[in-house]
Amino acid sequence: GTSLVVAPAIPLLRLAATLAIHGDPERFRTLEQWEVSSGCPSVAGEPIVSLHSRSELILASAIVALTTIVIFTIAKAEGLSTAGALALSVIFAFGTSAWSTASRSLWQHGPSMLMLSLALLLQIRRRRLPIAGALLAFAYVIRPTNAIALVMGGTWAAMTRRRQAIGFAIGGAVVLALFAIANERTFGAALPPYFQPQRLGASGTFWEALAADVVSPARGLFVFSPVLAFSLAGIALKIRHGRFSRLDVSLAGCILLHWIAIGDCIRRFHDRG
Secondary structure (H helix, E strand, C coil), rough: HHHHHHHHHHHHHHHHHHHHHHCCCHHHHHHHHHHCCCCCCCCCHHHHCCCCHHHHHHHHHHHHHHHHHHHHHHHHHHCCCCCHHHHHHHHHHHHHHHHHHHHHCCCCHHHHHHHHHHHHHHHHCCCCCHHHHHHHHEEEEEEEEHHHHHHHHHHHHHHHCHHHHHHHHHHHHHHHHHHHHHHHHCCCCCCCHHHCCCCEEEEEECCHHHHHHCCCCCCCCCHHHHHHHHHHHHHHHHHCCCCCCCCHHHHHHHHHHHHHHHHHHHHHHHCCC
């Protein structure tokens, strides 16, 4: 999924690299030395392949920048002023792991956030739900745990936009069908090994893993992004003022189910270790 997201940018990046290298060959050798010193030796081939680490950095940064713009648009759609929306987007970009992790390389995280935020914008505007369904399905193609967002988004559409729910389902089904066809041709199965479901289950370390996911010094959400703790206050305020919508319920469900799923992954890793 991540490869498909960045594919349209490759011709542009290839052109820019070719022009830069022809204009200053010495700079290319300097960049190659930078690759080696950063622990990512260059690979023989065209510039964007040879300088793969720098290419990934550019592409990943662009994806997070685009996501930040979408977050700004979401904030405006939710009624925030321009200053408030700008503050929220800056907090997203630099107060979370968006910049420190997602923008540093082509992980699943950046493209996943971009697809989820685009889908959320369409859900908030209650428009083009077939596209929202396709975006959430593609988010699943990028990262398997996004199946949670796809299911919760479908549930929200069925409960609030019944006439458009069919379109939402069709949009998602088209993407998933193409994904299944590609997997069948490549792996001989509808899902690749990485996407095979794992059984969730409680154990003596499961509750410890849930806590670790929030406050662990190594991976705790509120340790690395403490500003997100204010989202709990935001939920409380929305409930208090009677503004907690069905979309908010589905989003809260996504957070809760992600927390459980990631906690179980940590538990299984701990148990195997």
